[in-house]
Amino acid sequence: MTSRWTTAVLDTDQPGGWAVARSPEGFLFDDNGALFPREWLKRQDLSILAEHGIGHLDGEPVYLLELRSVSEVPGCGWKGLRAFMLEGDHTLYKVLGYAAQIGTWAREHRFCGNCGQPMTQVPGERAMYCQPCDLRSYPRISPSMIVLITRGDEVLLARSPRFVTGVYSTLAGFAEPGESAEECLIREVREEVQIEVKNIQYIGSQCWPFPHSMMLGFHAEYAGGEIVCQEDEIEDAQWFNVHDLPPLPASRSIARYLIDVYVARRLGHAEPVLPG
Numbered sequence: 546m547t548s549r550w551t552t553a554v555l556d557t558d559q560p561g562g563w564a565v566a567r568s569p570e571g572f573l574f575d576d577n578g579a580l581f582p583r584e585w586l587k588r589q590d591l592s593i594l595a596e597h598g599i600g601h602l603d604g605e606p607v608y609l610l611e612l613r614s615v616s617e618v619p620g621c622g623w624k625g626l627r628a629f630m631l632e633g634d635h636t637l638y639k640v641l642g643y644a645a646q647i648g649t650w651a652r653e654h655r656f657c658g659n660c661g662q663p664m665t666q667v668p669g670e671r672a673m674y675c676q677p678c679d680l681r682s683y684p685r686i687s688p689s690m691i692v693l694i695t696r697g698d699e700v701l702l703a704r705s706p707r708f709v710t711g712v713y714s715t716l717a718g719f720a721e722p723g724e725s726a727e728e729c730l731i732r733e734v735r736e737e738v739q740i741e742v743k744n745i746q747y748i749g750s751q752c753w754p755f756p757h758s759m760m761l762g763f764h765a766e767y768a769g770g771e772i773v774c775q776e777d778e779i780e781d782a783q784w785f786n787v788h789d790l791p792p793l794p795a796s797r798s799i800a801r802y803l804i805d806v807y808v809a810r811r812l813g814h815a816e817p818v819l820p821g
């Protein structure tokens with residue numbers, strides 16, 4: 546199966562194609578979705594900070610208009626990326642997830658971090674450039690480990706105070722300079738629940754554009770310790786039997802996938818497929 550959506554660096558001097566508009570309040574949408582004819586969109590009263598050609602959808606070029614602020618467009622509203630993830634169209638979510646990461650990066654790299662001068666877009670490359678410093682800045686990706694800790698028929702799940710009421714999930718945390726993926730995982734698990742783990746197994750990865758995480762997903766076995774929750778970060782953590790699980794995270798998340806895979810293996814069911 547060929548993908549409907551592929552990323553590309555497109556020349557913004559070319560006319561035509563589709564465009565999405567992103568403001569601090571999310572993406573512009575109407576009854577037809579979040580893709581608008583680009584020439585029409587550029588005639589609206591929008592405060593455009595930057596324009597980027599981001600890829601092809603069903604062979605048609607797609608552009609991002611990154612806006613300074615939100616504005617009124619008749620018949621349209623604004624909606625955050627998370628809502629698009631939770632709703633139907635996965636391909637649209639992929640387009641908007643990529644657009645959000647490019648928009649965030651472009652917004653945060655208008656000036657050189659070395660000398661403070663304005664940077665320019667490099668033609669044909671996804672990079673911002675400072676000529677005096679000969680410095681290129683590329684979109685930022687933050688590696689984050691996410692792990693399901695298992696103990697036979699039991700899995701360790703935790704709640705952050707930020708979660709929807711009742712939902713328990715896997716542990717996660719950002720990699721820090723100087724550590725491998727495995728070292729990060731061991732540190733995060735120690736910090737968040739004071740548990741030791743062994744037999745770390747890589748399961749899969751997921752782009753998580755909130756705002757620029759790259760989730761690396763693992764299973765790990767319990768090796769020792771009693772659960773002690775990290776203050777402020779972890780509200781509660783418990784061992785749950787695979788036959789008696791609490792409300793779980795959204796089905797498109799790798800957190801949910803790590804849990805579903807383990808449960809399927811334990812119960813001898815068919816394994817789920819990781820959403821891209």
Ligand SMILES: NC(=O)C1=CN([C@@H]2O[C@H](COP(=O)(O)OP(=O)(O)OC[C@H]3O[C@@H](n4cnc5c(N)ncnc54)[C@H](O)[C@@H]3O)[C@@H](O)[C@H]2O)C=CC1
Pocket residue numbers: 687689691714716717718719720721733751753755756758760794798799800801
């Ligand atoms: N797709 C999924 O299924 C899931 C994704 N996640 C994502 O994983 C990421 C990490 O999870 P958390 O538990 O929030 O991380 P965490 O356990 O490392 O704690 C968050 C703290 O890390 C620091 N931080 C923020 N951004 C950082 C960065 N880029 N590099 C280093 N440190 C940073 C801040 O002090 C922040 O309060 C988040 O982006 C979160 O949204 C988390 C759970 C499920």
Ligand SMILES: [Mg+2]
Pocket residue numbers: 716717718737778
């Ligand atoms: Mg965490």
Ligand SMILES: [Zn+2]
Pocket residue numbers: 657658659660661662675676677678679680
């Ligand atoms: Zn510079």
